[in-house]
Amino acid sequence: MSKFEWVRRVLVLGSGSLKIGECGEFDYSGSQALKALKEEGIETVLVNPNIATIQTDPKMADKVYLVPVVAEFVEKIIDRERPDGILLGFGGQTALNCGFELYRSGVLSKYNVKVLGTSIESINITSNRELFKETMSRNGIPMPRSKAAWSVKDALEAAEDLGYPVIVRVAYNLGGRGGGVAYNAYELDEIVRRGIANSLIGQVLIEEYIGWWKQIEYEVMRDYDDNCITVCNMENMLGMRVHTGDNIVIAPSQTLNNREYHLLRDASIKAVRACGIVGECNVQLALDPTSEKYYVIEINPRLSRSSALASKATGYPIAYMAAKLAIGYTLPELLNRVTNITTACFEPSLDYVVVKVPRWDLSKFEMADRRLRTQMKSVGEVMAIGRCFEEAIQKAVRMLDLGFNGLTIDVSKSSIEVIEHELSNPTDEIIFTIIKALKMGLSVERISRLTWIDPWFIWKLKNIVDIEGKLREIKDLDSVEAIKAIREAKRLGFSDKQIGEIIGLSELEVRG
The missing domain is CATH 3.30.470.20 (ATP-grasp fold, B domain)
Structure with a gap:
């Protein structure tokens, strides 16, 4: 049995439908939780309306309710199933918000359901921006200067004290939804109205902006x-x-x-x-x-x-x-x-490097703002493992399914002015923009100043550009220099097809 002998039946809240910020990672985490509980002989009841998940398979949980993860429906399930405990940490912000509503309305105490793991009090401390700030301050943990706001007026007063620009963070939210960076009172008014509407408790935090950190x-x-x-x-x-x-x-x-x-x-x-x-x-x-x-x-x-x-x-x-x-x-x-x-x-x-690169689909929306900011826009991500950063990032780019074999791209139609603007205002194509800038002769230091990216990463990307240049200079494929260059390219994550396109051979010829 489990360490807590009184736990015999547990209600697990999923994250519901797929959306930006809540995707496959919560199916993974919920499935692992169900597996762990089943090993202990604990009966599991899952609430998740998303049938396109592993965790809603009948083999995973003892009972599955395909209903929305909201307090109204979950209360009825609690009344029917009478679980001993409830898990809130495996269904994203959707599950946390639902659990908080169940606690606030007295449902959990009414049916004597214990929150397992992180308590409601701790969830409230971390989700309520003002409480979190007070807790960190009380324990001597540094935080950016900030003030909680419950209205546009509060936010404007806070911004005047902090000085523009400021970042707006929304309480009880996910993916930065409703938040943003405001450079003046007009922008702040718009962001705060949106943020308060997206907050479970109608609260936002106005915080000093440290985007270059x-x-x-x-x-x-x-x-x-x-x-x-x-x-x-x-x-x-x-x-x-x-x-x-x-x-x-x-x-x-x-x-x-x-x-x-x-x-x-x-x-x-x-x-x-x-x-x-x-x-x-x-x-x-x-x-x-x-x-x-x-x-x-x-x-x-x-x-x-x-x-x-x-x-x-x-x-x-x-x-x-x-x-x-x-x-x-x-x-x-x-x-x-x-x-x-x-x-x-x-x-x-x-003893290896792992790189995660987001996948965006912004090109499907003609009027979409492609700039990357504090509000999440990606719809997925890829993960690559390599012996060095260069190898891992090139593997990741290939897995994005955007038609690139790696970080070898054409710069013939680019201009310095456009590139510098794109570096200062990063979009979903920022990694390719950096490669273009390096090929056009911008220094590592200049690119770092424009993007606020640590020079170490720029130097690593320059290694990829430099080895591509060496491959293009190869005249005799049997020479020692050619063999060294190809070996170094393989170490830096160049695929056989990618090398072949550069030196004029087929993928199989390079492999041979």
């Missing part, structure tokens, strides 16, 4: 006994100016030194303990690229896109372990079923 994430696990580990840390290449769902994410981080890594790791663990998280969560931090100054931005008290990425990147079954922790197990008690050697208290260490 690095955006770092840590996936953290914590049990009821306060054992706490970080499973993975990730770096967002495009920094704080772009939502993590639209960012190119690299695991592990590539531009942090050892001191910075541990500084942010300690801050993440401290923040998680301050909020009382049990199970898994994602901590987002901002790091000043010119100093060691950092801020904790937010904590997602649930499984997320980043959790799925971290789990696949490290081989650590995050969702499975989080479900076990929710029913009372501790990290030292659990065996990692992937390694079958280490316990869940063991922090993975990577």
Whole structure:
């Protein structure tokens, strides 16, 4: 049986229909949770109207209700099934919001249903921007200057105190929906009205803008006994100016030194303990690229896109372990079923690079704003693994199914003025824009200043451009220089087809 012997039947809330910010990652996490509970002999009841998922298969849960994940319907299911506990952390923001409504309306106490894992109080602390700010301040954890607002008037007053530009973050929301960056009062008025309408509690946070800072994430696990580990840390290449769902994410981080890594790791663990998280969560931090100054931005008290990425990147079954922790197990008690050697208290260490690149479909909408900002627009993502960043990013570009064999593109129709504008205002084609800029002779330093991307990433992309240039200069394929160039190209992630197109051979000829 489970650690909590009183847990015999558990209600699991899914994320409902597929939408931006809530896609396959929650099917994965929910399926893993159901698997973990079934191993303990616990009866599971799933609420999820999306029939196009693995978790709604009759083999996964004992009972499946294909109804909307809203309090009205879930209350009827609770009345009928009388579960001992409910899991809220495996269905995205939809499940968290539903659980909060059930708590606020007294349904959970009426039927004596216990929230397993992260408590409602902790969910409220992390989701309510004002409470989160107060909790971080009370525990000595730095945050950007900010003020909570419940109306446009409050927001305008806060922005006057903070100074423009400001970023608007919406409480109890997902994917940055309703938020944005305001450079003046007119823009702020529009964003705040939209943000309050999208907030479950009608609250937004007006925060100082630090778009040029690095955006770092840590996936953290914590049990009821306060054992706490970080499973993975990730770096967002495009920094704080772009939502993590639209960012190119690299695991592990590539531009942090050892001191910075541990500084942010300690801050993440401290923040998680301050909020009382049990199970898994994602901590987002901002790091000043010119100093060691950092801020904790937010904590997602649930499984997320980043959790799925971290789990696949490290081989650590995050969702499975989080479900076990929710029913009372501790990290030292659990065996990692992937390694079958280490316990869940063991922090993975990577000797390879994992890159996540988002997939957008903005070209289908003629009037769509293709600029990447703090509101998520991507509809999916790909993940690639390589021995170096260059190899992984080229693999990822091929998997996007956009017709590219890698980062070898034509620049004949580009102009310096247009390229510099696109670098300053990144779109869904930012990675290709950087390659074009390098081919047109812009320096790494110039590109870094325009994009606010760490120079390390630009240098790595320049390595790809440089080796392409060497391949095009090959005259004798049997020469030592040609063999060295092709070997280096393979190390940097060039495919046989990609090399063949450059040197004038077929894919099979290159392979031979």
